Amino acid sequence: MVTKGNYLGEFEELVLLSVASLVDDAYGVSIMQYIEQEAGRKVNISAVHEVLKRLQRKGYLKSKMGGATQERGGRRKRFFLLTVSGKKTLEDAMKLKLQLYKQVPDFSLKLT
Amino acid sequence: MNTRPPKWADKFLVWYCNPDLLEEIQGDAHELYFERVTNCGKTVADWRYIWDVIRFCRWSNVRRSDDEFRPGYFAVLWSLNFKIAFRNAFRNKLVFSVKMLGLSVCLAFAFVVSAFVIHEFTYDNFHRAHDRLFRVGSKVEIAGSATSYAVSPLSLADGIMEEIPEAENACRIMYTGRPVFTIEDKVFSSEVTLAASSDFAKIFSFDFVSGSKDALEEPNKIIVTESTAAKFFGDADPLQQMIDLPWTQLEVAAVIKDVPANSHLKFDALISWNTFDFYDGWDNLNAYTYVALKPGAEKDDFLSKITKLLLDHQDEIEGNREFAPGDKIKISPIVESITDIHLSEYRDEDIAEKRSKTNIYILIIVVILFFATGLINFLNLSLAEQTTNFRRIGILQVFGGASADHGKLILTNILITVFIIGPLTTLMIYASLIAAESYFSLYIDKNVFTSMPFILVAGAFVLAFIFSTRINLFILSRSNDIINALKGKFNSRQNGFQVRELLVATQLSFSIIMIAIIVIIVDQFQFMNSVDRGFDDKNTIVIKMRGGSFSDAETFQESLRKLSGVKKVDGSSFYLDNIETKELFEVETAEGRKKMLVAYMNCGYEYLDAIGIKITKGRNFNKDHGKDNFGAYIINESAAKEFGWKDPVGRKIWGPLGTDRDEGEVIGVIRDFNFASLHNEIEPLIIFPIAEGWGIEYVYVKVNPIRPSNFISQIEAEYKKAYSNFPMEWEYLDSKYKSLYKEDYEIKEIFQVGLVISIFVSCLGIFSISAFLVIARAKEMGIRKVIGAHPLHLFALHMKRFIKFIFISFLIASPAIYYLSQHWLSNFAYHIELTAWYFIAPALITLVIVLITSGYHGIKNSRVNPVDILKYE
Numbered sequence: 001m002v003t004k005g006n007y008l009g010e011f012e013e014l015v016l017l018s019v020a021s022l023v024d025d026a027y028g029v030s031i032m033q034y035i036e037q038e039a040g041r042k043v044n045i046s047a048v049h050e051v052l053k054r055l056q057r058k059g060y061l062k063s064k065m066g067g068a069t070q071e072r073g074g075r076r077k078r079f080f081l082l083t084v085s086g087k088k089t090l091e092d093a094m095k096l097k098l099q100l101y102k103q104v105p106d107f108s109l110k111l112t
Numbered sequence: 113m114n115t116r117p118p119k120w121a122d123k124f125l126v127w128y129c130n131p132d133l134l135e136e137i138q139g140d141a142h143e144l145y146f147e148r149v150t151n152c153g154k155t156v157a158d159w160r161y162i163w164d165v166i167r168f169c170r171w172s173n174v175r176r177s178d179d180e181f182r183p184g185y186f187a188v189l190w191s192l193n194f195k196i197a198f199r200n201a202f203r204n205k206l207v208f209s210v211k212m213l214g215l216s217v218c219l220a221f222a223f224v225v226s227a228f229v230i231h232e233f234t235y236d237n238f239h240r241a242h243d244r245l246f247r248v249g250s251k252v253e254i255a256g257s258a259t260s261y262a263v264s265p266l267s268l269a270d271g272i273m274e275e276i277p278e279a280e281n282a283c284r285i286m287y288t289g290r291p292v293f294t295i296e297d298k299v300f301s302s303e304v305t306l307a308a309s310s311d312f313a314k315i316f317s318f319d320f321v322s323g324s325k326d327a328l329e330e331p332n333k334i335i336v337t338e339s340t341a342a343k344f345f346g347d348a349d350p351l352q353q354m355i356d357l358p359w360t361q362l363e364v365a366a367v368i369k370d371v372p373a374n375s376h377l378k379f380d381a382l383i384s385w386n387t388f389d390f391y392d393g394w395d396n397l398n399a400y401t402y403v404a405l406k407p408g409a410e411k412d413d414f415l416s417k418i419t420k421l422l423l424d425h426q427d428e429i430e431g432n433r434e435f436a437p438g439d440k441i442k443i444s445p446i447v448e449s450i451t452d453i454h455l456s457e458y459r460d461e462d463i464a465e466k467r468s469k470t471n472i473y474i475l476i477i478v479v480i481l482f483f484a485t486g487l488i489n490f491l492n493l494s495l496a497e498q499t500t501n502f503r504r505i506g507i508l509q510v511f512g513g514a515s516a517d518h519g520k521l522i523l524t525n526i527l528i529t530v531f532i533i534g535p536l537t538t539l540m541i542y543a544s545l546i547a548a549e550s551y552f553s554l555y556i557d558k559n560v561f562t563s564m565p566f567i568l569v570a571g572a573f574v575l576a577f578i579f580s581t582r583i584n585l586f587i588l589s590r591s592n593d594i595i596n597a598l599k600g601k602f603n604s605r606q607n608g609f610q611v612r613e614l615l616v617a618t619q620l621s622f623s624i625i626m627i628a629i630i631v632i633i634v635d636q637f638q639f640m641n642s643v644d645r646g647f648d649d650k651n652t653i654v655i656k657m658r659g660g661s662f663s664d665a666e667t668f669q670e671s672l673r674k675l676s677g678v679k680k681v682d683g684s685s686f687y688l689d690n691i692e693t694k695e696l697f698e699v700e701t702a703e704g705r706k707k708m709l710v711a712y713m714n715c716g717y718e719y720l721d722a723i724g725i726k727i728t729k730g731r732n733f734n735k736d737h738g739k740d741n742f743g744a745y746i747i748n749e750s751a752a753k754e755f756g757w758k759d760p761v762g763r764k765i766w767g768p769l770g771t772d773r774d775e776g777e778v779i780g781v782i783r784d785f786n787f788a789s790l791h792n793e794i795e796p797l798i799i800f801p802i803a804e805g806w807g808i809e810y811v812y813v814k815v816n817p818i819r820p821s822n823f824i825s826q827i828e829a830e831y832k833k834a835y836s837n838f839p840m841e842w843e844y845l846d847s848k849y850k851s852l853y854k855e856d857y858e859i860k861e862i863f864q865v866g867l868v869i870s871i872f873v874s875c876l877g878i879f880s881i882s883a884f885l886v887i888a889r890a891k892e893m894g895i896r897k898v899i900g901a902h903p904l905h906l907f908a909l910h911m912k913r914f915i916k917f918i919f920i921s922f923l924i925a926s927p928a929i930y931y932l933s934q935h936w937l938s939n940f941a942y943h944i945e946l947t948a949w950y951f952i953a954p955a956l957i958t959l960v961i962v963l964i965t966s967g968y969h970g971i972k973n974s975r976v977n978p979v980d981i982l983k984y985e
Contacts, residue, residue: 028140045140046167053172065135071146075139 008093014039015051016060016090019080027066027077028052052080060086115154117145117161125165128174137168193524201528207883210876211493216533218486219573220540221869224548225862226479226569227541227560232472234563235374235454235465239317242451244280244405248272248418249446249459250397254696257709260446262462265429266392266399268422269309276417278409283311284399286390287463288383292658292838294356295344301839303340303380307388315404316377323351323366331386333365340380341367360387373557376453376464394428397443400463402450411447418445470935471859477932478866481622483573485870488615489877491580494525495612526581551861613917616881620958621921621928623874626867627954628929629936632944633860636937639944640853646785648724652845653813653824654687655831658838665808668834669716672811675826677819682716683808686787687848695768697798699755705766710751712768712798713787714806720746720782720799722814723845730761730780733801741803743776749784751796765798773800789852793941812845859936874958875965878914882966885910886973893973894981903974910970914962922955929954 008016018034019026032048035041055061066077082090116122122138129137141164148157201208236242250264269282286307293300310329313320327333334355341350341364355362362383371378390396405414422429422443429443448456455469541561549555560566657665665683672681694709717733717740728749733740745765752760763778784794802808813827820826824842831840850857893906929951937943 028136029143044167045144045164046170046173049137049140049168050170050172069139072139072143075135075142077139078136
């Protein structure tokens with residue numbers, strides 16, 4: 001499996017951030033709903049799953065199965081957690097964005 | 113809660129989804145569903161559930177794979193495998209190119225030879241009904257001696273159709289030689305022509321290009337092959353064109369594709385049977401009879417019926433032989449499948465292309481040897497290469513590299529190998545096919561490469577390749593070695609090394625076998641050249657005569673005698689492989705007159721002198737003896753032995769029976785000479801002078817080594833004067849003699865190429881192995897040197913190993929050499945004897961080669977500077 005380097009895609013970053021902020025409750029549906037609620041963006045659940053898998057392969061996320069549940073027919077949830085390298089990548093990405101953002105002169109923003 | 117997602121959608125999800133992922137996917141989908149049911153109602157929830165299920169249907173969810181949730185290092189390494197492999201290739205350019213080149217050279221050679229073998233085995237498979245096509249030959253027993261003929265009575269085909277219900281079709285073919293075709297003013301005389309009856313097209317599957325399949329039904333029709341048509345008529349449409357024979361005119365009725373290379377019948381033109389006025393009796397044993405049995409008919413039933421058919425016609429078969437009324441002539445059929453004809457034993461008067469089976473079997477062994485050599489060399493080198501990569505493998509293992517990941521490693525290796533070997537081998541095969549055609553005139557049908565057997569052979573090799581690379585990795589991934597590798601210990605006592613030793617020894621033994629066989633073949637050829645054939649074939653031109661009267665031939669010979677550079681000229685019925693025709697003679701023995709079937713030839717008075725046949729007893733024919741013309745015989749030594757004559761001169765011979773010759777006296781005995789190749793034993797021979805009524809078949813011209821440069825054209829001019837219609841056909845006797853050994857020369861050439869390749873590849877192997885040894889034992893050598901070893905001692909230490917290789921390979925090779933050479937030599941009635949030297953000499957040659965190749969590293973080894981090596985510690 002070939003991965004496209006270590007940088008994050010836009011949606012990947014969004015999912016990664018959601019996982020980070022949901023802390024202990026990050027699983028497929030909750031992540032999807034969080035994104036919908038915070039970013040106002042409707043995404044299909046399968047797309048979220050896909051990205052989660054990809055992030056895990058890149059080593060930014062780790063996962064474990066939760067306990068049995070009452071809803072969803074007793075099926076377990078897979079909870080996702082940030083790995084150290086995931087956290088670092090996220091920090092790097094944020095830092096880079098902030099750094100670039102800070103260099104934008106004020107007037108150029110006002111023009112828009 | 114009673115609501116449930118649509119059942120079928122759920123089932124579909126369960127069906128396609130990877131079971132490892134099912135729980136979380138289904139869980140999330142269901143959770144969303146129930147939420148939507150409460151928020152938006154059941155219908156909307158159902159539809160959105162279906163949509164989700166469809167969206168989940170992605171390859172990553174369908175694929176059953178266990179590495180999805182493993183940490184990513186292996187995925188990364190897997191992608192790096194290619195990079196690593198290529199890096200290694202660049203770092204060890206020499207080993208890498210040696211590896212690839214060695215394997216593809218061996219492969220190309222093995223594939224070409226196996227294509228040749230398959231080509232030989234698939235003779236006549238192109239006939240659609242080939243499994244029920246048979247040729248009927250005959251075994252003739254006269255006066256106690258039996259001879260197998262490829263021909264059978266002319267009436268047999270008709271008899272079969274009338275009386276044997278199993279037969280679907282039968283056709284007869286007669287060999288009509290190379291007639292002289294005249295088209296307008298052009299003359300052609302080199303086309304092999306057959307007379308064929310009308311069922312020919314129904315039995316054989318030669319493809320028609322134009323014209324009708326019934327072309328052979330009417331008289332005076334001819335079918336030509338495409339290339340013959342092009343030769344005859346150029347670009348013009350050949351159909352309905354007229355061709356002149358000296359005695360009739362033929363119309364081109366059809367054109368067929370050129371006869372495939374794997375047809376036992378080789379011809380350029382077919383003339384309809386009815387054009388000729390053949391004598392149709394059961395006693396005319398001259399036709400090749402082919403039968404197509406009905407589908408489902410048993411060969412054995414057919415055989416018993418045809419045996420009976422021949423017995424029924426016994427009277428007619430014996431009919432005209434009134435000169436030997438007391439003799440029982442028994443003819444029994446020889447029925448052979450058309451696909452067997454090419455490789456079956458030789459039969460008299462056969463026009464089929466034949467090859468001896470032994471040679472084919474020897475070639476099969478060569479193929480196997482070469483596949484093995486290529487593979488072993490490849491394995492060896494990759495073992496050596498990977499041993500140096502132990503550390504990487506160690507790291508892979510520590511990261512949890514299980515067999516699956518090694519599988520990937522192997523796959524990368526295989527893929528890279530295939531990418532390089534594939535085109536390289538194809539290129540070499542192509543080049544060697546061209547070389548084979550232009551240098552050795554070996555034609556291999558290109559279709560062989562797409563035929564089933566060839567694909568099977570190639571497939572078998574690929575399997576062997578994959579399997580052996582697996583073994584290779586298995587050896588390498590032993591945990592002990594890995595731990596040692598990570599600790600930085602790297603010694604030559606590892607398991608991989610013992611395996612490698614065995615591999616090298618096997619490979620070397622193949623080289624020894626090749627050398628030994630080549631030496632034996634060359635020796636046998638030398639033996640054949642040096643053996644006293646009993647006649648002198650140097651500087652002799654043989655001119656083929658075409659009909660014409662006896663006196664015409666005499667005048668022609670007389671005119672040749674006047675040319676400068678000519679030593680002797682005389683005619684004969686003899687031409688190397690031509691004496692097959694035997695006739696009945698009566699000879700005087702201790703038990704009275706006895707009938708015997710003996711080979712004969714007739715010749716002019718000067719003939720025996722001209723080709724240097726020596727007379728050991730008695731005298732040569734002499735014109736001055738009036739009686740010689742019809743009353744004198746000369747026999748060879750074998751004949752004297754056969755007839756039981758101590759003193760043959762003066763004994764009486766009668767015959768050949770049924771001709772104008774009657775009683776005569778033996779006037780001389782000649783030394784035995786090989787009138788055929790050394791494959792056959794010298795048979796008894798009776799010689800008598802040519803006379804009016806017997807015709808002269810060949811004129812022999814013994815010439816001076818120093819002769820005018822336009823000598824041949826002078827002879828041609830004389831020939832033109834005598835026979836204005838015909839182009840002259842001539843040959844040098846010694847080149848004809850060589851052509852008798854065409855098949856043996858082919859084998860020799862194949863072995864010669866094989867020898868070069870095999871030595872080349874083993875040199876490569878030895879060279880890289882010794883390079884590896886130097887690295888592996890560098891530290892040891894360093895320490896030895898510090899302690900005070902002499903460089904010469906170190907050199908000897910390095911070489912000792914290779915001498916061991918040679919010894920092992922000598923043991924492996926000897927039985928194989930014995931077996932193979934015995935088989936090949938048994939083809940010859942006269943052959944060299946195997947001595948110990950044929951086994952020892954090749955081993956010594958190989959030893960020298962090995963010493964030279966490994967010597968480079970041996971010297972390097974002995975000059976090692978211990979400081980360089982030991983300072984690392």
